Amino acid sequence: MNKEHQLSEIFEICGQELDEVMDKYESRHIKNIWRFLKLDMRFYLKSAVLGLGFTMLWCCLFTNAVLSVWSGYFIFLVLLSAYQQYRIKEYDMQEVVAGCYINPARIFCYQSIALALIETFMLVLCYLFLLALTPVELPEFLLKIYIPLCFSQGLLLWLVKYIRHTLVAMGTAAGSYALTIWLANCSQWVLAYTHSICVFVSFIYLLALAKILMSQKEGLWN
Amino acid sequence: MELKLVKVTKSFNQKKAVNNVSFQLGKGVHGLLGANGSGKTTLMRLIVGILQADQGIVKADGKNILKNYDTYTGKLGYMPQHFGYYPNYTVEDFLEYMAVVKDLSLKYSKKRIDFLLKKLNLEDQRKKKMKQLSGGMLRRVGIAQALLNEPEILLLDEPTAGLDPKERIAFRHLIASLAGQCCIILSTHIVSDIESIADDVLVMKDGKIILHDTCEALLEHMQGKVWEVQADQGIYKQLLRDFTIINMHKSADHYLVRIVSDVQPSENAKLLPPDLDDLYMYYFKDA
Secondary structure, three states: OHHHHHHHHHHHHHHHHHHHHHHHEOOOHHHHHHHHHHHHOHHHHHHHHHHHHHHHHHHHHOHHHHHHHHHHHHHHHHHHHHHHHHHHHHOOOHHHHHOOOOOHHHHHHHHHHHHHHHHHHHHHHHHHHHHHHOOOOHHHHHHHHHHHHHHHHHHHHHHOOOOOOHHHHHHHHHHHHHHHHHHHHHOHHHHHHHHHHHHHHHHHHHHHHHHHHHHHHHOOOO | OOEEEEEEEEEEOOEEEEEEEEEEEOOEEEEEEEOOOOOHHHHHHHHHOOOOOOEEEEEEOOEEOOOOHHHHHOOEEEEOOOOOOOOOOEHHHHHHHHHHHOOEOHHHHHHHHHHHHHHOOOHHHOOOEHHHOOHHHHHHHHHHHHHOOOOOEEEEEOOOOOOOHHHHHHHHHHHHHHOOOOEEEEEEOOHHHHHOOOOEEEEEEOOEEEEEEOHHHHHHHOOOOEEEEEEOHHHHHHHHHHOEEEEEEEOOOOEEEEEEOOOOOOOOOEEOOOOHHHHHHHHOOOO
8 A cells, every 4th residue: 555655656756747847848849940940040031031022023123134133032042041051150159059959960950951941932932923924944944043052052051061251151152153153154064964963962961861860869858 | 966077088189188087066066166278168068068078978867968968958057158149139039049949848938038037137138139238247148048947957167257246246146046956067267256155166277187175175285385474575576486476465664475385485474274266376376
């Protein structure tokens, strides 16, 4: 009887402890990641939406240079994303978040996924807008906007850890974008080759990401 | 929570920043005292898990911290020496951001932020941008973010740098009030920060823990080594050359000099009760 009583007391204490932990920590990680992205990327989101508004306005004003205007908007997005991924270094935040659950490596991972999703969404929006406004051919759209975007983002993802200054980060992004546009005008074969490398690197990156997520699942909280 | 370091060594370019350090700490305030460059920050970063030891293990409650790191970070509060922040965030936004990266739930973090802002007298600053805060207020925000998850291990690296005397006293009161709840390691080279609140002191020199004891026991070591000498200018200059002088008071015709020395510096020297400043100068006179 005494033993049973002790056991029930232990169960009660364990239950209370579990309730406290459940109350304290976020049990749904997606919800927490969403909260994090809303706080961390609000400057990026505000600027991207504002830029989108201006782009649409310019497209209506300069109907004969629609593709160039959109291309300019995507350069702007690339610059913003360069700043977004670099600013943790810029403001010395790495040390203070290093001992937290969402550490700099996870921040980089979540930001990269969010940036890719936002840019893809903008790209689809851009294509639909172009289709509605003027007949644009898909290959031209891919060459002038999609491939430069992939290339510059891929290069930035790889280089950002070596970069030590915001201007250099943004310069790298803009430079790689401009390089791809130039390549698009020079030779479509060179561009196709560059793009296949980008796709291959992205594939490896996704595999690495999947591995990280799997290992996180194994070692999740308690 | 019990924190244990077993023969921890960390080198940078052949130089051992932390050299074969072992100790065990429980609840209470533990001062980590050492000169600049003695390895305090490296030791703190090893305990946080930002750095991995070349040799040895850091254990929390008997488990290697790196094997169960996500669980460990949930019990850890850390305020680094160089406290970075996003300047355009308000105090409230910054604390919410830190709560999110610590994986705290929305309901819990709101409650905790309100509590900490009140406790640290930051309520009036809650809507102010971080870039508008004074050095002392920034330090308080730094402490608040470290306390967000009610840590069982709290690591404060040079927490009083840039604080005025009043803020320093308030900080000491705050730390003393937390002493019963968690294991606090307070790294500093300012003796007065730990003198009145630390349960024990670890003295670090050249990457090694050379002393680890209570303040009283450490001061016991210093008995018979602190002297006061009344000297004229000639003798004062000689004392300055030959001994470690803690402080000097000049009056009209003589100097009153406090000296730390193993031997009696002069015939008229009087023995004084030692304090932690004397201990610091005794071990770090060359630093």
